[in-house]
Amino acid sequence: MKSRIPIVEKILSSNEQIADLNRIQFDKENILALNFMASPGAGKTSLIEHTVKNLASKFKIAVIDGDIATSIDADRAAQAGATAVQINTGGECHLDAVMLREALPQIDLSQIDLLIVENVGNLVCPASFKLGTHSSVLIASIPEGDDKPYKYPGMYRGVDALVVNKIDLMPYIDFDMEYFRQGVEILNPNLITFPLSCRSSEGIDNWLDWVTALIKAKQESNQSIGRVEN
Numbered sequence: 001m002k003s004r005i006p007i008v009e010k011i012l013s014s015n016e017q018i019a020d021l022n023r024i025q026f027d028k029e030n031i032l033a034l035n036f037m038a039s040p041g042a043g044k045t046s047l048i049e050h051t052v053k054n055l056a057s058k059f060k061i062a063v064i065d066g067d068i069a070t071s072i073d074a075d076r077a078a079q080a081g082a083t084a085v086q087i088n089t090g091g092e093c094h095l096d097a098v099m100l101r102e103a104l105p106q107i108d109l110s111q112i113d114l115l116i117v118e119n120v121g122n123l124v125c126p127a128s129f130k131l132g133t134h135s136s137v138l139i140a141s142i143p144e145g146d147d148k149p150y151k152y153p154g155m156y157r158g159v160d161a162l163v164v165n166k167i168d169l170m171p172y173i174d175f176d177m178e179y180f181r182q183g184v185e186i187l188n189p190n191l192i193t194f195p196l197s198c199r200s201s202e203g204i205d206n207w208l209d210w211v212t213a214l215i216k217a218k219q220e221s222n223q224s225i226g227r228v229e230n
């Protein structure tokens with residue numbers, strides 16, 4: 001039992017090294033990479049469908065879908081218009097940087113502006129494994145309940161943006177938005193938050209504007225680096 005903690009630390013540190021390589025590759029190819037995390041059924045794939053359908057005319061988008069067993073989500077992303085790749089984790093409850101690295105050759109990265117990684121539906125394991133993406137997005141949803149920040153602090157603490165999906169269900173579910181927001185604020189002050197509904201599309205535009213601004217900022221920063229080097 002004594003050796004368990006050092007082994008876990010070693011696995012996580014080698015994961016971080018591969019995550020760094022992934023990040024270097026994304027930066028080299030001028031790609032913005034986002035990691036979508038959520039509990040099962042919160043709406044990760046639904047948000048990917050909206051994002052792809054709305055932004056595909058402006059940006060080239062690829063989706064890498066982590067799933068324990070099926071290709072259902074990658075098929076949905078492809079149907080929406082993305083280049084889509086499936087990673088079956090074979091029972092693992094999260095994606096790691098090595099799995100992502102092994103999937104990257106299936107995409108012509110030189111042709112992509114935005115890469116969305118859909119992690120396995122889980123509020124615990126994915127938080128511990130960096131992938132090398134630029135931003136992590138947590139998709140919470142109203143039916144999960146307003147206590148989730150308090151129960152899964154590691155996930156809420158580590159993300160760069162929060163989507164609160166299924167706001168169309170607010171009239172039917174006891175969800176205290178103020179209590180939820182207070183829990184988030186303690187863990188991750190001033191976290192940028194997008195309340196929205198993938199069903200009614202309410203709030204989707206704010207999300208799309210944020211993603212668009214990130215892609216443009218990424219492209220502009222790489223262009224200015226290129227100018228300095230030249």
Ligand SMILES: Nc1nc2c(ncn2[C@@H]2O[C@H](COP(=O)(O)OP(=O)(O)OP(=O)(O)O)[C@@H](O)[C@H]2O)c(=O)[nH]1
Pocket residue numbers: 038039040041042043044045046047073120121165166167168169196197198199200
């Ligand atoms: N009412 C309502 N239902 C939604 C909304 N967004 C998604 N759903 C439904 O929620 C269910 C799960 O959505 P998905 O997008 O598959 O969720 P997911 O997080 O990708 O699920 P997993 O990949 O299985 O973890 C589907 O039946 C969606 O139609 C929403 O805003 N409102």
Ligand SMILES: [Mg+2]
Pocket residue numbers: 044045046073118
């Ligand atoms: Mg999904």
